[in-house]
Amino acid sequence: MISKTDILYSLILLSFSLNTVHVHSKDSDSYVISCGSSSGGTDSDGRKWASDSQFLTSSDKSNMATAQYQDPSLPSQVPYMSARIFNSASSYKFSVSPKQRLLVRLHFYPTSYNSLDPSNSYFDVVANGFTLLHNFSASITAQALTQAYIMREFSLIPPQSGYLNITFIPSSQHDKSYAFVNGIEVISMPADMFKPAHLIGFQDQTVEVQSSSLQTMFRLNVGGQFIPTTNDSGLSRTWYDDSPYLFGAAFGVTSEAGKNVSIKYPPEMPGYIAPLNVYSTARSMGPDPKINQNYNLTWVFSVDANFTYVVRFHFCELQLTKINQRVFDIFLNNRTAQKSADAIAWAGSIGVPLYKDYATVVNDRDGDEEIWVALHPSVSEKPEYYDSILNGLEIFKLNDTRGNLAGPNPEPSKMLQEAEAAAASNFSPPPESKSKGEVIGIAGGAAGGAAVVAAVCFVVYIKKKRKNGMESGMGAWLPLYGNSHTSTISGKSNTGSSHLSSLAAGLCRHFSLSEIKHGTKNFDESQVIGVGGFGKVYKGIIDGGTQVAIKRSNPSSEQGVNEFQTEIEMLSKLRHKHLVSLIGFCEEDGEMVLVYDYMANGTLREHLYKSNQPPLSWKQRLEICIGAARGLHYLHTGARYTIIHRDVKTTNILLDENWVAKVSDFGLSKTGPNISQNQTHVSTVVKGSFGYLDPEYFRRQQLTEKSDVYSFGVVLFEVLCARPALNATLPKEQVSLADWAIHCRKKGILGEIIDPHLKAGPPINPECLKKFSETAEKCLADHGLERPSMGDVLWNLEFALQLHENPDGEAVVAQDKANDAYAIHNSTLTVEEESTASEATVEDLNTSAVFSQIVNPRGR
Structure with missing residues (x-):
């Protein structure tokens, strides 16, 4: 049963999320237009909206329309009761500054216009080459979010042309499709609003956010109340309550600045980053240090998969005054974003705001379409208080390599449809439109109209989702609770x-x-x-x-x-x-x-450099490389499915007591493309270790088994030269082993960078060295199609070993022996495949961070 308390609580949340108000920017390059209106108008907050007619291009063939029904939850008739309808591609053109970013907001109220069915509306929105929405259905989205209207906010890079073109394109995938929009806001914003963000999981790697366009996914006043745009700092933003996004029952405690705490921006931080209201409230973990050490303060957000996201944390210490009093770690999706965060150490004083940006990639492995933000006390730092604090949080989606920001439409769950049916049986639809004041009256204690229907849907949705776990991906701006994600808190699984x-x-x-x-x-x-x-x-x-x-x-x-x-x-x-x-x-x-x-001889790397281990002989190195190549060749061709290791390096090649090489660490592994479906690659986010990353995979995010071949080429040169894949202490041209080794080989001076222990030992057959280095160089070809297969690599290494063992023999003899060794290896592939055929198939490979090295491992 749904209690009156549940309904009232939901209505309060709904009123917070729907009743958005704005302030008009005074910037001459900013526009607030009511679409489909000949004269514009003034909304219920006194804000003036201009007509859109003067901004349409000459090729426009659109129509103006008026909504046939006003949902009582609409905050105002302007701009939502008028719409511009597009039956073919049409554009708006705005004159703007070429030096400032643009904040663009699009308003949609999906209802019947000119007898058009809102469920037929699917369309794209493109702005200066960036796809903001693709095959977008405002009707489906509104139903899924239980909202009457939809607002989408984007931050676009400065247009060099001095113009912003926004084009609406009806979808060709649906019959009778049309596009529409009710309101458009274009607001100039500072070009330096975003700075490079640290990409978690990659050491010293940053994302150049300022060169990307973004979509605002979430904007929360943590520990505080709803902040309308009238109280924002010049950019007309809305800040929402964070409590609906908290995971589980661990809500922590909220606090606000006392009378003796004066909050002031530091000189280096502009006020437009966030209003002071955000920094005057906070959420922390609570007063009990024992409890705090055994849980994470966690928020969960539903997002679109296969995009990079920037998570902006806003901090302002409101209670403590000294360094190391409150120190905590920050995690994003179970990966460390920041160790030992200390707001006082960063800001220098109580009441001083600051913010930190971190970037993370969300991919589609296991249907993962969430961002988990977690805070936990830094026990190792032994702070005075085992606690954490957060004042505000924003999440932005970055465009992908195609300039796309669009995600899929949500899929309205059956529970929402069931809730609507239940609501219809208990409440009658409103007989006529109601004013904003009447809507507030409904929210205060009535039962009727679409707002109550939405509230009932919302309660049923929350209750069922808490019970069963989340269903399909819901969009931003809806308070979401997620139970389906498996979380580890203090080493204990929540599920x-x-x-x-x-x-x-x-x-x-x-x-x-x-x-x-x-x-x-x-x-x-x-x-x-x-x-x-x-x-x-x-x-x-x-x-x-x-x-x-x-x-x-x-x-x-x-x-x-x-x-x-x-x-x-x-x-x-x-x-x-x-x-x-x-x-x-x-x-x-x-x-x-x-x-x-147990791998008695540890990793290959520790026998090459930076250890006290005796140096390996050349024959040992060849045999180890051949063993590793056999393991990788099996993954690529011998297992039931093609498996791409995705993190081949010398610390992931282990050596047993007999010096037999074994490939380890499969946490990043992924099944390869489906050849039967004419797939040539797997599109996925870039993961691996710098120095070994395939440049083509890095550029295009398209993974093939040739990515492993590239990494193995780096391993081969690492074995030959006994130095790290990356060494930042060397001159610039020598930092990357792959680049430096290829340069030296082309110059004919490869011998100068070979491991001195090899030079001092028994001489290496020149033909053997030539074949080995030639193989390594081919592995490092810039384009995957030009690289050999792992089978070809294996044969060449077998050939190099035979040349080494038969320095005075004929090459034909060495080739025959290499063929024999390769044939024996191929026969084992068949045996291995048969032995695993009865086992479960390898089709649900997790692409998350690895269980790295078994012996003397190094963190990723």
């Missing part, structure tokens, strides 16, 4: 551990926590053999004497349940001599542990 355990139990061995503790001497520090992004790696003993590597989750790790599940699924289904073997797992009492074969 069913039983699901992971039951899934994993059918794939590999389950260990009890007592077995794990016994095998590691209760996780004794003397057993630690490495530390990585997921946690510590221990040398352990199981079954009375078998040595294993045991990887234990760190509760504060930025990696979590998804990676745990991915590693189990991947390595349990893949079996090959040159792939690392997963023995089993443990998930008990909040612990997440993986058990692997």
Whole structure:
């Protein structure tokens, strides 16, 4: 049953989200126009809207129309009761400054105009080459969001031409389709509103936000109330209450600036970043340090997949005055955005506002279309108070490489349709239009009209979504709660551990926590053999004497349940001599542990440089490269599906006690393109390690198995030259090993950069070295089509080994032996494929951050 309290609460939320008011910018390059109106008009807040007629281009063939029905939740008749209808592509043209960004707002009220069916309206909106909306249905969106009208806000780069053209294009995918718009705002904004944002997950990598166009997805006054545009700092923005977006019952506590706290912008921060009202309120975790250490203050937002997002955090310390009193970590989608955030250390004083921008990529793996923002006290910094604080939050979507900002239409769930039917049976539709004052009266305590229908839909939606988890992606501006995302708080899964355990139990061995503790001497520090992004790696003993590597989750790790599940699924289904073997797992009492074969000789990298290990001989290096190539060749061709590793590097090639190379770390792996469907690549966001990244994949975000080939080419030169893939301490031209090695080879001076230990050892057959370096160079071709397959790479390395072992023999003999070795390897592929054919298929590969290296791992 839906109580009156639920309805009233929903109506209050609805009134906050729908009753948006504005202030008129005084800038001469700013426009506020009512579309489809011959004279414009004044809205209920006294704001003047001009007619749109003078801004239409000469080729326009549009029609003016008036809405046949006024929904009582509309804030004003202007601009929503008039509309411009387009049956073919038509444009508006505005004269603007070529030096300032433009804030563009589009207003839509989907209802019947001139007897047109609003459900037939699908259209695109393009502004100066950027696609703002594609196949957009205001009707579907309004139904999904339970709102009468829709507003979309964009920030566009300065137009060099001095003009802004906004074109409305009816969709060709639907019969009787038309485009429409009710109101357009174009407001000049400072060109420096955005600065480069740190891209989380990539060291020292930033996103040049100022060169991109953006869509505003969320704008929240954290810990405070709704802020109308009349109280905004010159840009007519609306700030919403953050509480509907909080995850779970952990709401924390809210506070506001006391009488003795004066909030003042610092000299370097302009007031237009956010109004003072945002910085005068805050949300923190609460007074109990023990409770605070065991949960995250978390917000969840539904977004469109396959875009980069900038998350802007607004901070202002309102209570504390000293550094290290309140220090906390910031996480975005379980990845660390900022360690040891301290508002006082950043701002220098209490009551001083500041903001920080971080960029993150949201892809479509596992249907992930959410951004999780989480704050947690920095226990390692030992602050005076174990707490965190946030004053405001904004999320912006950046255009992709095609200049696109458009996401898909939401899919109205059955629960909303059921709620509408239930509402219709209890409430009668309004007999006639009501004024704004009457709408407020309804919200205050009545029961009737579309606002109540929307409120009932909203309550049912929230209740069912809390119970069942989110359905399809809902758009921005709707208060959303999300339960379906698996979250790890202090190392404990919020959702069913039983699901992971039951899934994993059918794939590999389950260990009890007592077995794990016994095998590691209760996780004794003397057993630690490495530390990585997921946690510590221990040398352990199981079954009375078998040595294993045991990887234990760190509760504060930025990696979590998804990676745990991915590693189990991947390595349990893949079996090959040159792939690392997963023995089993443990998930008990909040612990997440993986058990692997023990790799006695660690990673390949630690035998090349920056360690005290004896140098490898040339033959050893060749055999290790061949082993790794065999493992990758199996992934590309021998497994049931093509698998692209996506993070090939020397720390992900492990060596057992017999120096057999095994490829590890499958957290970024992804199934390859479906050849039967004529796919040539997989479109996905760029992930991997700098220095090894395929430049074509980086530019185009199109992944193929040739991306692994490029990374392996870097590995080959790393083996030959015994230096890192990137070394920032070297001269600029030498920083990238790939670029420097190719340069030296073309100049005929490759011998000058070869590992000195190789030069001092037994001489290398020149033909062998030539074949090896030639293979590495071909792997590093700029275009994937020009690179060899991993099978070709493997054969060439087999050939190089035969040339090394038969320095005085004929090349034909070496070729025959290479053919024999390659044929034997291919025969094992068939055996391996048959052995895994009965197992579950590898089709749900997780592309999240990796479970990186088993021995002496390094964080990504």
